[in-house]
Amino acid sequence: MSDKERTRSKVLEMVQQGKMTLKAAVKMLRVSYRQGIRLYAAYRLEGDNGLIHGNCQRQSNNRTPEAILKAALEAYRTRYSGFGPTFAAEKMAEVEGIPISVSVLRRHLIAAGEWRGCRLTKEYRSRRERKAHFGELVQFDGSHHRWFEDRGPICCLITMIDDATNIRLSRFFEAETTAGAMSVFSLWIRKYGIPEALYCDKKNAFVLTREPTDAELLRGITEPKSHFGRACEKLGTQVIAAHSPQAKGRVERNHGVDQDRLIKELRLAGISTIAEANRFLEEYYLPKMNTKFSRPSAKPENAHVPLGNANMEAIMCFEYERTVDNSYVIRFENRLFQILKSKKPLPRPKDKVTIRISLDGKLIILWHRNKLLVKEITNIQDLETQKAA
DSSP, rough: OOOOHHHHHHHHHHHTTTTTHHHHHHHHHTHHHHHHHHHHHHHHHGGGGGTSSSTTTTTOOOOOHHHHHHHHHHHHHHTTTTOOOHHHHIIIIIIOOOOOHHHHHHHHHHHSOOOOOOOOOOOOOOOOOOOOOOOSOEEEEEEOTTGGGGOOOOEEEEEEEEEOOOOOOEEEEEEHHHHHHHHHHHHHHHHHOOOOOEEOOSOOTTTOOOOOOHHHHHTOSOOOHHHHHHHHHTTTOOEOOOOSSGGHHHHHHHHHHHHHHHHHHHHHHHHOOOHHHHHHIIIIIIHHHHHHHHHOOOOBOOOOOOTOOHHHHHHHEEEEEOOOOTTTTETTTEEEEEEOOOOOOOTTTTTTEEEEEEEOOOEEEETTTTTEEEEEEOOHHHHHHHOOO
8 A cells, every 4th residue: 555545544444433524534635525435435345455546556558568678678688788778769769660668668777787877966067058049159179089999999079069059060080180170160161151159178279378489479479379270260260268178068968979879870880980980970970960959049040151252271271480591492390392483573581481281281382472383302412402503
């Protein structure tokens, strides 16, 4: 008997012994007088058994059939070991054709010792409200993980996720590099446009936190920028550095989802290389995740700015400043480049030139935004001959 049924038994026993009227009993039990008459009649006829609910110890009409439960447990042990109950139920319905609810699967996995939920206590943090417009703020971060498990090396998944809509874009790279960040940002711009602001870590790949050097101060540079920060400045995108991982919790929580679901999806697809994984992201995983987890923004206006005629190759690149020597030779990373004569004006010795390297490794040298005609000197004897001439 339940506690409520035991209480009814004690009260109705007092009514039967004449210690209480039925009218007083129904007020104590908080039931109607007609219900009190029915309960008292059942108690007088069957005693305590008359108060027990009729469905007690009876199987529910909505009970999941034993055959489905056995098939689900067998599928979990053979193919979905380590999957969370929610994701496992989805994959069983999608791949195995086993219709089972998440709650039923979780309960039977716990009973079978295949799953154990955990609850962690965390430091209190207040939640920041979402931005109202798509493209007003995009969170940006990389996640180093063993994405291919034992089938391949550790690599990095760089992800951009919109703060207002949860729309995301990701790509795999060997490491979290500036080139990788520029590549993902370029894909986002070509697909959606230029966002107003990026929210990222305090990493050298994204922002510089050092003080300016004396040479930079003489040139009027008070806030040094990384290559990525310079590219964002050209696009008009503000780069905001987060003070903690929790500050950009949307992309951090997204990493947690990927480290559960994406790893298992890659395992089921038999993928073990970055190239295959990037195709899988583009063709299957990202469309599915954006459909499942994206949401409409609070306001319909799009905050992205169209790219227009801007040259992405000239923006998403690495730029270095070098000095022309007396022989019209430019030195860069142990490489020598001889400036050749042309009809265009040439820089003088001691002038500064800009060396621009695109993401595909193409190198050009600019002076006052004009491309210089140069020849790489591969033999040091060639340089000595030119100096003698």
